[in-house]
Amino acid sequence: MANTAVVDSAQSMLDDLRGRYLTFNIGEVSYGLELYHVIEIIGMQPITKVPNLPDYIKGITNLRGRVVPIIDVRLKFGQPERDYDDKTCIIVTTIDDMNVGLIVDEVSDVITLDEQASAPPPGFGAASADRYLSSIAQVGDRVVMNIDIVKFFQNDLPQ
Amino acid sequence: MAIDASMEPMLEVFIFETTTLLEQLDKIVLGAEKTRSFENSGINEIFRIMHTIKGSAAMMDFTSIAALAHAVEDVFFIIREHPDALGSVSENLFDLVFLASDYLKEEMEAVQAFHETRGNPQNLIDQLSRLASLLKGEEVPPDAVGTDLPASVPAPAPEATPVVAAPAGQRYRLRVRYEEGCQMENIRAFMLITQLEDLCDELISIPDRPESDASLSADIIRDGLILIFTPAAGVSLDEIYAVIEAAVNIESYELLDAEAPLDDFEAVHISTADGPTEDDIPREEVTPAQAARAMLPGSGRQQSLISVHQYKLDQLMDLMGELVTTESMVINNVDLRDMRLDNFSKSARELRKLTDELQDVVMSIRMVPLSGVFQRMQRIARDVSKKLDKQVELITLGGETEVDKTINDAIGDPFMHMVRNSVDHGIEDPQTRRRLGKPEVGRIVMEAKNVGGEIVITISDDGKGLDADKILDKARRNGLLTKPESEYSKTEIYNLIMLPGFSTNQAVTEFSGRGVGMDVVRQNIEKVGGSINIDSTPNEGSTFTIKIPLTLAIVDGMELAVGDTIFTLPITSIQQSFKVNDPKQILYNTDGSEMILLRGKCFPIIRLHRIFNFETEITDITEGILILVEGAREEACIFVDELLGEQQVVVKPFPPFLSKYAVKRMGLSGCTILGDGTISLILDANNLLAQHH
Structure with a gap:
């Protein structure tokens, strides 16, 4: 009985994360990432370059003994590179039991979205950055583009 | 019959012991089958093995295993008493013993997975007891199943029968x-x-x-x-x-x-359905003298081997890795830089010596000889060739070569597949071989050698070899070709068979040709950092060369700097390092690539910063340093900014996320975390030099 209670509470904690998004900025645009996939946010780290990778994979870094690949979201979205500053940080995400770090210009806050407030992305954007989006939400006076992490990593995940 | 919780700690031991014994059994029987006779010691050994299995199985309450072991033991008891009787039944005997051994192995797996036995060995037991009767020279009607069994079985419990009075x-x-x-x-x-x-x-x-x-x-x-x-x-x-x-x-x-008489039939029927019941009765037939003899070889000997759970060894290895990293963290600590610390340095050297020694010991604990894997291959070759009516002799050389346990476990399946492939696709049937003037018995040679930091294992057969045209044709049809056909070299064509979804055999057979074959083999070998190469001559046979590292975990490396990046080059591949003082020493090939003449030999120069496209300020050849490295096939000098010193590093694989980008083929085998927390990339001389071509 005690065990099921623990499992239940763990499950409900995960359920609590559903619908909650971590928002971050790339330039002027605000993006959202499902909190469910976020492990932690760390400052910039020394990154070891690895040859033969696409531009947007900056290399690998040592996260407490784990070797984690780092992706520059700016470059992944095809936007011009800019120097990292003290607001630049790395969002460590998890997908398929792998950790991947995402470099973003700055992290803003965590928001809760309900399904009704968000609209699906336009269907024609297959070639542009919005092919990674799951929905677009209006929160107060700003618009948050929610990233579908599976689509985002699709080209990089091992087949 | 799931086991009691109190027995669980014993279970591991039981499984380990029984599996080891069964391997021994296979080895003895295989040897005996070749010579068609049993040595006295062999019979005794089999008897002892079965006796031990029976005893421990009964203790663990796996009655079906005990019953089967008992039946085998019975047969060998008779053989021991009447060695002459063997001639009349030998073929059958070998097959039955193998069947029994396979059955027990399967049960061991079931026990490991589900903590209970799954099968019913009654059929085997019947066959064995019939064989025992034959050996005894008793008159056995051929259709009487397990003659001596029903006689010793008490009348069956009446409620078990669905029958009414006869x-x-x-x-x-x-x-x-x-x-x-x-x-x-x-x-x-x-x-x-x-x-x-x-x-x-x-x-x-x-x-x-x-x-x-x-x-x-x-x-x-x-x-x-x-x-x-x-x-x-x-x-x-x-x-x-x-x-x-x-x-x-x-x-x-x-x-x-x-x-x-219906009752008789029922008696047989019940006893077949309910294996364990007759186990108790015949077991009492083991005379005390017999039991004592069976115990003899094991008793009174000093036990100098202990079995350890692999999990503990893995843990030990991990800790060892941490220790090596921490040690270099302490000794190369930034706080100590530029300080004169004579006593500290002395102690540090002592510590280094001890950790080196400790590491050697930890490594050696994990090393196991390849003979176990080779032994299993004998079994596979025998079974497959028998099924396919081919005659095959498997010769294994260098079984004493040792590899890390993890590697040893990982290569079993790929090897099994390759041996099956060789027998199935490589070796021709005896008629064809006779026609071609080859000896009727096909020959597969498996050889392991220790070359530098690597184990090289070759599997070669004298079969029909690979048909390059057929492979090319098949690859074309499956859309596996990536460049014009004329550009494929022989080796490249042979390597096509290791692409996913390739299978040259038209008909799918029981043993090979499910289309998952060679690519899985390659994946498994690459998973442990190895490589595989195929060579073949039509009608003379094929050779598969597999290279695997001795150990996965820790390498002695030289730290090299190129710009901001630190590389680790395994010491084993370094021949020498030197500075070029005069740019005139550099020669230029017709395509403008750099070379250097060293002791009368010309070596190409590979600039790491150039092939990896890394930024560095040191591009003048006289400012940096050249390292002569040796790959499997070639040698070359690599140019780096500077040498940082020697260090032992713990190899970590690249995150799977990067596996798509063929980083390995670029000449990087993995990465490691240095004492100060930065990541260093580990160079792999073979791939580095190969991709330079």
């Missing part, structure tokens, strides 16, 4: 088989039984009441529907046959036997 009259046993795929066999059986009931005084079916459970269809498909009946007065057997013939979808029926 009336008089001739009793028949009939097997009815339904057409394949006619569906609902159980219902059809039920209908037939209802039809026959009127014609019989008594009718029993196996399975009983088939209509009650649809899953009984499977039994009927496998064993047929068995009817045991006594025709009613005035009804002839022919009338019954007529009814059966009139029923639809019946493929065939046969009269198994006519037997008078």
